[in-house]
Amino acid sequence: MDIIHEDYQVRYDAATATVICQGSFRLRGTEEYAPILQVLTAAADAKPATLTLDLRTLQFLNSSGINTLAKFVLHVRQHNATQVVMKGSHHFPWQEKSLKNFQRLLPGLQLEIE
Amino acid sequence: MMPAAQPPRGPSRNALLVEVQALRQRVAALEQEKHDLEIMLEMATDHADDLSEALQQERDDLETVLELTTDHGDAIEADLQSQAEALARRSQFIRETFGRYVSEEVVAQLLDAPEGLELGGAKRKVTILMSDVRGFTALAECLEPQEVMTFLNRYLEAIVDVILAYRGTIIEILGDGLLVLFGAPLSRDDDAERAVACALAMQLRMDDTNAPNRRLGLPDVEMGIGIHTGEVVVGNIGSQQRTKYGVVGSAVNLTGRIESYTTGGQILISPTTYAETAALLTVSHQLTVAPQGVAAPLTLYAVSAMEGAHSLCLPTPMEMLVPLPQALDLRYTVLEGKFAGRTLYGGRLVKLATRTAELHVDQPVAALSNLKVHLLHPSGEMVPGELFAKVIETWPEDTSRVVVSFTSLSEAARTFLDTVREMHILAPTTVPRRA
Numbered sequence: 001m002d003i004i005h006e007d008y009q010v011r012y013d014a015a016t017a018t019v020i021c022q023g024s025f026r027l028r029g030t031e032e033y034a035p036i037l038q039v040l041t042a043a044a045d046a047k048p049a050t051l052t053l054d055l056r057t058l059q060f061l062n063s064s065g066i067n068t069l070a071k072f073v074l075h076v077r078q079h080n081a082t083q084v085v086m087k088g089s090h091h092f093p094w095q096e097k098s099l100k101n102f103q104r105l106l107p108g109l110q111l112e113i114e
Numbered sequence: 115m116m117p118a119a120q121p122p123r124g125p126s127r128n129a130l131l132v133e134v135q136a137l138r139q140r141v142a143a144l145e146q147e148k149h150d151l152e153i154m155l156e157m158a159t160d161h162a163d164d165l166s167e168a169l170q171q172e173r174d175d176l177e178t179v180l181e182l183t184t185d186h187g188d189a190i191e192a193d194l195q196s197q198a199e200a201l202a203r204r205s206q207f208i209r210e211t212f213g214r215y216v217s218e219e220v221v222a223q224l225l226d227a228p229e230g231l232e233l234g235g236a237k238r239k240v241t242i243l244m245s246d247v248r249g250f251t252a253l254a255e256c257l258e259p260q261e262v263m264t265f266l267n268r269y270l271e272a273i274v275d276v277i278l279a280y281r282g283t284i285i286e287i288l289g290d291g292l293l294v295l296f297g298a299p300l301s302r303d304d305d306a307e308r309a310v311a312c313a314l315a316m317q318l319r320m321d322d323t324n325a326p327n328r329r330l331g332l333p334d335v336e337m338g339i340g341i342h343t344g345e346v347v348v349g350n351i352g353s354q355q356r357t358k359y360g361v362v363g364s365a366v367n368l369t370g371r372i373e374s375y376t377t378g379g380q381i382l383i384s385p386t387t388y389a390e391t392a393a394l395l396t397v398s399h400q401l402t403v404a405p406q407g408v409a410a411p412l413t414l415y416a417v418s419a420m421e422g423a424h425s426l427c428l429p430t431p432m433e434m435l436v437p438l439p440q441a442l443d444l445r446y447t448v449l450e451g452k453f454a455g456r457t458l459y460g461g462r463l464v465k466l467a468t469r470t471a472e473l474h475v476d477q478p479v480a481a482l483s484n485l486k487v488h489l490l491h492p493s494g495e496m497v498p499g500e501l502f503a504k505v506i507e508t509w510p511e512d513t514s515r516v517v518v519s520f521t522s523l524s525e526a527a528r529t530f531l532d533t534v535r536e537m538h539i540l541a542p543t544t545v546p547r548r549a
Contacts, residue, residue, distance in 0.1 A: 093189065101186075
């Protein structure tokens with residue numbers, strides 16, 4: 001269920017229950033983001049105790065992309081009791097500013113910016 | 115006897131009891147219904163509360179997602195803005211570093227392909243041009259300080275224009291001296307060719323610089339130019355407070371030495387530059403020098419003209435053409451490539467110097483054409499052997515008149531011309547360019 005594209009990759013490591021997003025997400029709208037959302041929700045639906053979303057090498061995320069991540073966070077909140085850990089990097093200023101907002105949707109979400 | 119009429123009797127007790135019973139049941143049913151309705155109302159209210167709560171939650175979520183998306187949009191916009199500012203600062207830096215000393219075209223190319231620009235330092239093959247003004251000190255002594263600056267600025271303005279036109283990069287302006295690179299920051303296949311062409315154009319431009327002084331009766335200044343092709347290190351040199359695009363390497367020092375061998379009006383080029391441009395050049399003479407720090411003696415080439423894309427030719431300042439009392443008849447063909455043309459034309463040699471002559475030709479020839487000339491004795495007999503010459507000067511208003519520079523003479527032709535000179539006791543064949 002990995003997605004490998006010229007500009008971006010989404011990989012799911014079942015052993016560590018980690019979804020790794022890399023590159024630049026510049027897709028247009030909900031429709032184009034559907035496959036990515038599917039990878040994320042499927043990982044959550046496996047109901048691991050902790051699900052890690054590793055965004056440290058995600059250089060760019062457009063508005064439809066942040067919407068997709070919001071939908072994923074809401075899905076976790078509504079459907080299971082999985083603890084979500086989001087990993088970001090100071091290297092990309094948008095991550096510091098935007099990722100903390102997901103805690104408003106899912107107060108238990110753990111944020112690790114390094 | 116008739117019995118007395120009985121008063122009408124009411125419902126029987128039993129009937130009343132039945133009715134009471136029925137009424138009680140009715141009341142009970144109504145109470146049940148009321149209770150049920152109350153429960154239903156409560157249920158409906160509870161359900162509505164649930165729905166409302168869910169809707170509120172959804173609304174809150176949507177508001178949060180909207181805020182989140184907007185915040186994210188703001189963050190991305192801020193990033194893009196700072197990237198745009200960084201790019202603008204870089205563009206500004208490139209313009210400031212190079213803008214004054216390279217052409218606008220080079221600046222545009224640098225901005226288009228910043229990855230091609232190695233400001234940190236890179237080893238490169240470049241052609242280096244160094245020029246220096248001769249006679250400037252003498253001139254400066256005749257002028258007021260303000261006039262000295264006016265002259266210097268006029269000179270630099272004219273020369274810098276020429277350098278930029280030939281896409282040279284001006285590295286240093288030290289008073290009247292210039293250090294120019296061809297091949298950095300951007301290298302081209304014709305760097306050496308452009309450097310030599312630029313030198314010729316600079317020399318030709320000197321006349322414009324001198325003209326206003328000449329009108330004031332002031333002495334002329336002349337420029338010597340040295341050119342060498344070699345490997346150097348180019349890049350930003352300096353401290354954090356002050357850096358500039360600079361060049362280092364022994365090739366720069368050697369160029370300086372070559373320049374120091376020049377006389378006013380002369381262009382000397384090194385063997386490496388000559389190797390890349392020889393086919394296009396007219397070399398007036400060669401000299402062998404032994405610069406300090408260079409193991410083997412070095413042959414330098416004095417360039418006087420260039421063919422090809424940059425067709426340029428210096429006047430021959432060291433020669434004075436002396437009119438002959440009687441013109442010498444000649445025949446000539448125009449060389450095409452290495453081969454002589456088939457058509458033989460007639461002409462006359464009317465003025466003579468040591469290396470040049472003025473001819474009157476029956477068929478016009480283009481500047482820089484190469485001629486194969488046969489001289490004729492006054493008796494009409496042909497002088498054995500031939501003379502090769504390059505056309506270095508033409509007059510649009512009189513196409514029959516040309517000045518040629520001898521490039522190769524047969525022994526017989528040389529002897530014949532020497533005799534002609536002696537017979538007519540010519541004035542000194544070399545005079546200073548400007549007295």
